[in-house]
Structures are given as structure tokens and as C-alpha cells.
Amino acid sequence: MAPSAAPPPLSVTVRAARVAHGSEVLFDGLDVTLAAGRWTCLLGPSGVGKSTLLRLILGLETPERRDGDGETVTCSDGSPLSGRAAFMAQTDLLLPWLTALDNVDLGRRLRGAEDEGNGDAQALLDRVGLAANAGDRPATLSGGMRQRVALARTLMEDRPVVLMDEPFSALDAITRIRLQNLAAELLRDRTVLLVTHDPLEALRLGHRIHVMAGRPALLDEALEPAGMPPRNVDDRKLLEMQGDLLRRLAEASS
Numbered sequence: 145m146a147p148s149a150a151p152p153p154l155s156v157t158v159r160a161a162r163v164a165h166g167s168e169v170l171f172d173g174l175d176v177t178l179a180a181g182r183w184t185c186l187l188g189p190s191g192v193g194k195s196t197l198l199r200l201i202l203g204l205e206t207p208e209r210r211d212g213d214g215e216t217v218t219c220s221d222g223s224p225l226s227g228r229a230a231f232m233a234q235t236d237l238l239l240p241w242l243t244a245l246d247n248v249d250l251g252r253r254l255r256g257a258e259d260e261g262n263g264d265a266q267a268l269l270d271r272v273g274l275a276a277n278a279g280d281r282p283a284t285l286s287g288g289m290r291q292r293v294a295l296a297r298t299l300m301e302d303r304p305v306v307l308m309d310e311p312f313s314a315l316d317a318i319t320r321i322r323l324q325n326l327a328a329e330l331l332r333d334r335t336v337l338l339v340t341h342d343p344l345e346a347l348r349l350g351h352r353i354h355v356m357a358g359r360p361a362l363l364d365e366a367l368e369p370a371g372m373p374p375r376n377v378d379d380r381k382l383l384e385m386q387g388d389l390l391r392r393l394a395e396a397s398s
Contacts, residue, residue, distance in 0.1 A: 183338060184354070
């Protein structure tokens, strides 16, 4: 399925974010901008706050407010982000009583859309390699297959902003590359934040790559690979940058 015609891409800005869980301060003064129509990739040690940042942007995590402060999360067009972002969590969150096809089509049905969109859901299942499993329920699918259904559901939402938390982690290497390519194709000109533990994945897909580290957590200066994603896995310059990124991650974990 090709995405429908969309308005100009949005940039999303997080400004001076502060989030604390009890006495533990995750962020304090965290700033990041998701460039309009570009992929921003985020890496860092487990537990540093990457998923919390996704939840903050979605409005599922409430930042602390200071008197006189403006909104923590803003969009370039001045309108709220609510209702304009698709989210793919680490877990697939498939409804066990629905088939794979109905899980992909769930958002459209909940919004009361007409049934003609069902063909788009089937087309996306075809693209993720699950054409023969449209009628299967989640309990009969492997972990990687469930993750592919969740990816198709996220793409089906066709939103201008897409937030993904390790969307390819359960896939084998070849399927991962193929679905990275598909996501890059179908989300071209969308504003994407991808959380990943895979440096090569970030380098293949990202226009800007940050490492999150520290407590409170901050982002390092963005790494910006040349060329347009998806980049070739055997690109020599990409592999050299992978070494640099691994060094940054090692420092962040020390």
C-alpha cells in the first residue's frame, strides 16, 4: 500500500523536558527536534529513558511543569500532535481474538471507516510476507510474524508522525533488512523517531542519529550519514561510521 497524499511534513520539538519517577530523575532539560519528513534514530543503554521519551511525545508520560513554561512537546504547524502519530511498541499488542488481517485493520474500524479499506490491510500483509496468514490468530504466529503484523498495523495508520520502539528486533537478519527497506519506502517524507539497539539499523535508516546517555539523560550531537535511506549494509563508509557509533555507545554505557 502506498501512503495517501499527505500535508507538508511536521517537525516535532521536545523542549526542556523533565520527567521523574519518584526520586529518580530521567530527564531534566532534555531538548530534541524530530526534523520534518526525516528519520531520527535513538540509541543508548537499556533503562536510560528511550521508551520514556517516546511516551512523552505521545502524551502517555506527563512531564513536570514549571511556572511560566510553555508546552513541552510542540509541532511546527502549531497544532497538537494528538491524533496525528502512529506508535509501534516493543511488544506487538495484537488482540488475541482477532485475525492478523483484522489486527492490521483495527484502527480504521475503530474510527468507523468504510469497509473498502480492508484491501489496503491485505496489501500490507502481503508486503510484510504474511499473505497466507491473514486469517490466523496471534497465538498461532511466531514472535517474528506477530511483529510483522504489528508493523503492518502501524503502516496502515498512515500518520504524518511515526514513533517506533525496536520494531525489527524479533526478526531474522534477512527479514529485518527487507522490512527496513519497506518501512523506508512507505514512510518516506514522514517524520519518524526510531528507537533501536542496532547501530547498523540506525545507520541504514536514520537521517540523524543520537545516543542517549546519563542520569538525567541527554542526547549527544547528531550523527548524520550521507545519502538517503535505506543505505546498503555493505557500504564501506557506513561500516566505518558503525565503529564510531559503537564507541559512542560503549562510552554511554560506562
